[in-house]
Amino acid sequence: MAGKKVKIINFVKTIFQQIISDMYIIDSSKTPKPSETVGEYLRRLRESANISQQDLAEAAGIHLSVMYQFE
Numbered sequence: 001m002a003g004k005k006v007k008i009i010n011f012v013k014t015i016f017q018q019i020i021s022d023m024y025i026i027d028s029s030k031t032p033k034p035s036e037t038v039g040e041y042l043r044r045l046r047e048s049a050n051i052s053q054q055d056l057a058e059a060a061g062i063h064l065s066v067m068y069q070f071e
Contacts, residue, residue, distance in 0.1 A: 004062075011060040015042060015070075043071045 015038070029048070032041045046056055057067040 007061045008066060011062050011066075014060070018045070039071045046071075 030045065036044070046053070053067045053071070054064055057064045060067075
């Protein structure tokens with residue numbers, strides 16, 4: 001159980017690091033929109049990269065149901 005929590009925490013940490021990084025990129029298509037939730041932003045980035053929820057969940061080492069909850 002503790003291992004799953006660590007994976008989820010690391011996943012969330014990575015997502016927020018990417019959000020912060022993207023905020024400093026001039027490409028406005030990759031920056032969060034003011035009305036966008038974190039989940040909506042994550043979905044938009046994932047879809048723009050043509051990555052499925054299953055593939056992202058596997059790469060992050062989290063269960064697919066957790067990915068659904070994020071988005």
